[in-house]
Amino acid sequence: MTAVLFDFSGTLFRVEPTESWLRAVLEQAGLTLDDEELADAARALEEAGALPGGANPSRLPEELVDLWAVRDSSAELHRAAYTALSRQVTLPDPALHDALYDRHMTPAAWAPYPDAAEVLRTLRERGIGVGVVSNIGWDLRPVFRTHGLDPYVDAYVLSYEHGVQKPDPRLFATACAALGAEPEEVVMVGDNRHADGGAAALGCGVHFVDHLPVTERPDALRPVLDQVPRKA
Template sequence: MAIKGVLFDFSGTLFRIESSESWLRAVLTKSGVALPEPDLVRAAQQLESAGALAGGAFPTGPLPDDLAALWAVRDRTAEAHRAAYTGLSRQVRLPDPGLHDALYDRHMTPAAWQPYPDTAEVLGALRERGVAVGVVSNIGWDLRPVFRDHGVDPYVDAYVLSYEYGIQKPDTRLFALACEALGVGPRDALMVGDDRRADGGAADLGCAVYFVEHRLVTERPDGLRPVLDLLG
């Protein structure tokens, strides 16, 4: 059966977040806080290990007891998302306590994200072929400005974001909402993502699923192009 709609994950699929060091450096510069270079690099590494950068690496060790339950439902509301990530950030000592909220705010800006090299090409090709495109993301904030700023919003027909519905992947209800928004049945849809557990939940609804690798932008120049070959 020909695919009539393609659902894409956001982070690690269409876009990639900046490095932890770039993230911290940008916030320090904007805040006017000076930190010796060795201390900056060390703090960035600690933030990465803590999993404090949403869209970056997951925590490398056990979560603090007060954050473990929140982490499991972090994408259901904007409040839970901010609390979870700023809570992880606060495990790392920084010169000013206000930097933890500033770091969270930074990760929501278009400047913190970069599209993969073939994102615009693939989304544009789908639009030319008349294939509906949706973005289905576990997230705690509105990512639409990121798409607009990088010029790919015109290719997206619908955004289905977990925090707007109180449902997070792999719950099939989120994928069902996305299919409904695109006006296609699950068996006429393809889900493209990087997380086999979260994005793989679309298969339980009857969608076809294709996985890409969550890698640096420079390391994955054409990971999305095979999607065009799967349309049938």
């Protein structure tokens, strides 16, 4: 293998819990809910699927089905989809729905998995190209920079910047080309068997991890190192 592609959310990073997400935005707005109200609102937002990188909607409203299917193809559609889901939940101030969306794009809302830095650093030391291929509607590069992982990434291929979503093979092909690697020499690492599995159609190997909280998944990325050569 000459290169490894990684998904972002649920693979290298995990977004904060829904309750922490809501609490941070309420505090910034100078608003408070009692513990029960906060828990109820967070639960409703989670069921709605309003937190990008969090749980999918438990029930997708019919009027949002088409938008949801293409949400990662542009920044505008991504914001529209997730704020529409958020607005299904009544909050103390309507402005909170946009504030919640803005919060999830901040580095503070994300934590790297415990083994992410080690794996990326080791790949760099072995001369293996690293790409991040994500279905997303915003620029995640600041998250990598803030958490010290950007020096290990050679290419970012983000769906909203190309108007193409995984599992479309074109997104993986763009990443392979950016790394100067043939697909047969590339492994795609991700948590979504449908989206990330699309790399197999191009000829890439695929390695899946589970989308778990960071405290529950300490070393799922390390087996990737067994698939790439050590430096002589």
